Amino acid sequence: MPTTRAINSGTYGKVSRAKLKAFVIVELRCSALFERRITSN
Known part of the structure; x- marks a missing residue:
């Protein structure tokens, strides 16, 4: 049993x-894309 476990x-x-x-x-x-959007704006 322990082996299978x-x-x-x-x-x-x-x-x-x-x-x-x-x-x-x-x-x-996602965070990289979000940061890119913030910097672009």
């Missing part, structure tokens, strides 16, 4: 990390 937690950790990275990238892109 470890595998599940490992895969879940990878997925959550990927989601976090994607979210951060999107946030950075």
